[in-house]
Amino acid sequence: MNRPVRLATAMLATTLLTAPALAQQPASITVAWYGGNWGDAFRACVAEPFTKATGIAVKAEIGTSTVTLSKLQQQKAAPTIDVAWMDGGISELALAAEVTDNLDAAAIPNLANTLPEAIYKSGSTTYAVGTGYYSLGLTYNTQKVKTAPTSWNDLWKPEFEDAVTIPSPANSAGVPFVMFLSKIWGGTPGDLAPTFKKIKELKAALFFDSSGAATNAYQSGEAIIGAHFNVGAWDLADKGLPIGFVVPKEGAWATDARLHLVKGTPKKDAAAKFINQALTPEASGCLAEKLYLGPSVKNVVVKPETARKLPWGETGSVKTLQVFDWTEINTLRSGVVDAWNREIARK
Amino acid sequence: MSGRLRTVLLLCALPAAFFVAFFLAPMAVVLIASLTTPDGHLTFAHYLRILADSYHWDVLWVTFRLGALTTLVSVLIGYPLAWYLVRVVRWRPWRRFCVILLIVPLFTSNIVRSFGWMVLLGRNGLVNDSLIGLGLIERPMRFLGTELGILIGLVYILLPFIVLAVGNALAKVDPALEHAAADLGATPAGTFWTITFPLSLPGLMSGAVMVFMLAVSAYVTPALLSGGRITVFSMLIFQQYSSVFDFNYGGALSITMLVLTLVLVTLAGRLSEPRRA
Numbered sequence: 001m002n003r004p005v006r007l008a009t010a011m012l013a014t015t016l017l018t019a020p021a022l023a024q025q026p027a028s029i030t031v032a033w034y035g036g037n038w039g040d041a042f043r044a045c046v047a048e049p050f051t052k053a054t055g056i057a058v059k060a061e062i063g064t065s066t067v068t069l070s071k072l073q074q075q076k077a078a079p080t081i082d083v084a085w086m087d088g089g090i091s092e093l094a095l096a097a098e099v100t101d102n103l104d105a106a107a108i109p110n111l112a113n114t115l116p117e118a119i120y121k122s123g124s125t126t127y128a129v130g131t132g133y134y135s136l137g138l139t140y141n142t143q144k145v146k147t148a149p150t151s152w153n154d155l156w157k158p159e160f161e162d163a164v165t166i167p168s169p170a171n172s173a174g175v176p177f178v179m180f181l182s183k184i185w186g187g188t189p190g191d192l193a194p195t196f197k198k199i200k201e202l203k204a205a206l207f208f209d210s211s212g213a214a215t216n217a218y219q220s221g222e223a224i225i226g227a228h229f230n231v232g233a234w235d236l237a238d239k240g241l242p243i244g245f246v247v248p249k250e251g252a253w254a255t256d257a258r259l260h261l262v263k264g265t266p267k268k269d270a271a272a273k274f275i276n277q278a279l280t281p282e283a284s285g286c287l288a289e290k291l292y293l294g295p296s297v298k299n300v301v302v303k304p305e306t307a308r309k310l311p312w313g314e315t316g317s318v319k320t321l322q323v324f325d326w327t328e329i330n331t332l333r334s335g336v337v338d339a340w341n342r343e344i345a346r347k
Numbered sequence: 348m349s350g351r352l353r354t355v356l357l358l359c360a361l362p363a364a365f366f367v368a369f370f371l372a373p374m375a376v377v378l379i380a381s382l383t384t385p386d387g388h389l390t391f392a393h394y395l396r397i398l399a400d401s402y403h404w405d406v407l408w409v410t411f412r413l414g415a416l417t418t419l420v421s422v423l424i425g426y427p428l429a430w431y432l433v434r435v436v437r438w439r440p441w442r443r444f445c446v447i448l449l450i451v452p453l454f455t456s457n458i459v460r461s462f463g464w465m466v467l468l469g470r471n472g473l474v475n476d477s478l479i480g481l482g483l484i485e486r487p488m489r490f491l492g493t494e495l496g497i498l499i500g501l502v503y504i505l506l507p508f509i510v511l512a513v514g515n516a517l518a519k520v521d522p523a524l525e526h527a528a529a530d531l532g533a534t535p536a537g538t539f540w541t542i543t544f545p546l547s548l549p550g551l552m553s554g555a556v557m558v559f560m561l562a563v564s565a566y567v568t569p570a571l572l573s574g575g576r577i578t579v580f581s582m583l584i585f586q587q588y589s590s591v592f593d594f595n596y597g598g599a600l601s602i603t604m605l606v607l608t609l610v611l612v613t614l615a616g617r618l619s620e621p622r623r624a
Contacts, residue, residue, distance in 0.1 A: 066589050066590075066592075093592065162470075162489070163470075168575035169586065169590055170570070170575070170582070170585065170586055170589065170590055172590075174590070175590070204574075204575075204576070205470075205491070205492070205574065206491060206492055206574025206575055206576065207574060207575025207576065208574075208575065209570055209571075209575060212462075213465075213571060216462055216465055216466070217465075220465065220466050220469045220471065220472070221469065221470065221471045222465070222469045222470060222471075222491065333590070333591050333592075334591045334593060337586055337590060337591050341402070341578055341583070341586075342402055344575075344576075345573075345575055345576060345577070345578045345582075346405070346577075346578060
C-alpha cells in the first residue's frame with residue numbers, strides 16, 4: 001500500500017530536480033498578462049511568433065497588474081514568472097518592490113527602435129519598456145448625443161443628467177483622472193478640494209470600477225456619455241453599437257502596458273528574447289490592430305481605419321497624450337481615495 | 348492499536364494542514380499586518396484611525412443595515428418558498444425541478460449575475476420598462492446606485508441558502524407531532540406556531556446567519572450595483588489592498604469587520620436560542 005506511493009514520490013522528485021538541469025534552452029517560459037481580449041492579443045501578436053522563432057513555448061499566467069505584482073512579491077526568492085506585463089503605475093510599484101531586473105540593450109536590441117518615452121529608467125537601470133499606449137477619452141452614444149462632445153466640461157451639461165459615467169478610484173484610471181481634471185481646470189495637485197467640489201456636482205449615473213462595468217453601462221444605455229478607454233470604446237463600436245470616442249480639446253489622460261523582466265528568473269536569456277519579440281514593429285503593429293494600443297515602437301504603420309482609433313485620436317500623436325508621472329500619483333493615492341470616499345461615494 | 352492511531356493521525360493531518368495553510372496562515376498575516384507599521388513596529392494606530400473616525404462608523408452602519416435587511420427579506424421570501432417545496436408540492440419531478448431551479452444560479456459567478464441585474468434594473472431595463480408599461484410609474488425609477496438595488500441583488504443571490512436550510516429543517520419535522528397537536532384541538536395556525544415553527548428554528552437560524560455573514564462581506568454585488576455611489580465596508584478593504592496598497596490599514600479594516608460580524612452573529616445566536624424548560 002505504501003511502497004508504490006513512495007516510489008512514485010521519489011520518481012516525481014527526481015524528475016523535478018533533474019529537468020531544469022538538462023535543458024540549455026528552456027522548453028517554456030511563463031509570461032504574466034491580462035485576461036480577456038488583452039491576453040488573446042498578447043498571445044497572437046507576441047507569444048505565437050516568439051514560439052515559432054525560438055521553439056520556446058509560452059505559458060500564460062493570467063491576472064491584472066496588481067495581482068501580478070503581488071505574485072511577484074511573494075515569489076521573490078524563487079520566481080516562476082519570467083516576464084510580466086503590468087500597467088503604468090503598478091510598474092513603478094514593482095520597481096519599488098525590487099522585483100524587476102535591468103533590461104539590457106545588448107540582450108534586447110530592439111530597445112533601440114523603441115520610442116524614448118516608452119523606456120522607463122531609474123538611474124542607470126531600465127526597469128520597464130512600454131508595449132503600447134491607451135487613453136481615457138470622451139465616449140458617447142452617437143444616437144442619444146447628437147453633437148459630438150468636444151470638452152470634458154460637456155459632461156456637466158444638464159441634458160446629460162443621470163446618464164454620465166467616470167471612473168471611481170477602484171479603477172486604475174480613477175486616481176489619475178481626478179488629477180487630470182484638476183490639471184485641466186488649472187488646479188494644483190496639492191489642493192484637490194475645488195476639483196472634488198466640481199465632481200460632486202456631476203450628475204453621474206455611475207462611477208465605474210472596472211472597464212467591463214463601463215462597457216456594460218454604455219451598452220445598456222445606462223450611460224450615454226462619459227469617460228472610457230479607447231480600447232473598450234472602440235471594441236463596442238466594432239461590435240456595431242452606436243458608440244463614438246473622441247479626444248477632447250483638453251486632451252486625454254493616457255498610460256501604457258509595460259513589459260518587465262522578473263528579477264532572479266533562471267530563464268533570463270529566453271525572457272529577454274521574448275521582450276525583444278514584443279518590441280518588433282510587427283508585434284507593435286499587431287497590438288495596434290487588435291487592441292488599438294498606440295505603438296511604442298518607431299515607424300509602425302497601421303491601417304487608416306485603425307489609426308483613427310489609436311489613443312491619441314484622429315489628429316494627435318504620442319506627444320499629445322497626457323502621460324503623468326506615476327510616482328507623484330502614487331504618493332497622492334491614499335489621500336485622493338479617502339477624499340473620494342467621503343465626498344463622492346456617499347449620500 | 349498504534350497502527351490504527353497512525354491511520355487516524357494521517358487522515359487528520361491532511362485537512363489540518365489544509366486548514367493551517369489556507370485559513371490560519373493568511374489570517375495571521377492579515378492580523379499581524381493590521382498591528383504593525385510598514386517597517387514592522389507594533390502599533391494600534393490603524394485601529395485607532397478606524398474607530399475614532401465617524402466616517403467608518405457610517406459605512407459600517409450602511410453595511411450592517413443592508414446585511415440585516417437582506418436577511419429579513421430573504422427569510423420572509425425563503426421560509427414560505429421552503430414550505431411550498433417541502434409541504435405543498437406532492438409531485439416529485441416538479442419538486443426536483445424547483446430545487447434545480449433554485450440551485451442552478453449558484454453555478455454561475457456572482458459577477459455575471461450582478462451584471463445581469465445591472466441590465467435588468469437599469470433606466471432602460473426590463474424592470475423599469477414593465478413598471479412604466481403597467482402605468483405604475485411615469486419616469487424610470489432609479490435602482491442602480493441605491494440601497495434598494497443592492498438589496499435586490501443580494502437577496503437574489505443569497506435566497507437559496509435560506510430555502511435549503513429551512514427546507515431541510517422542515518423535512519425533518521416529525522408529522523406525528525403535528526397530527527397530535529391537531530388531535531388535541533390546535534388550529535392549523537396554532538400547530539404551526541407552537542410545533543412546526545419552533546422545530547424549524549435551528550434551520551432558519553443557521554440559514555439566516557449564513558445569509559447575514561455573506562451579505563455583510565459581499566463585495567462584487569454591492570460594488571457593481573452601487574455604481575460607485577454607495578460604499579460598503581468590503582469596498583473600503585478592497586480599495587486599500589488593490590488601489591492604495593496599504594496592507595496594514597487594509598488588514599485593520601478586515602479584522603474590524605470580522606470581529607464586529609462575529610460579535611453580532613454571536614449576539615443573535617444567544618437571543619434566538621430556544622428556551623429550555
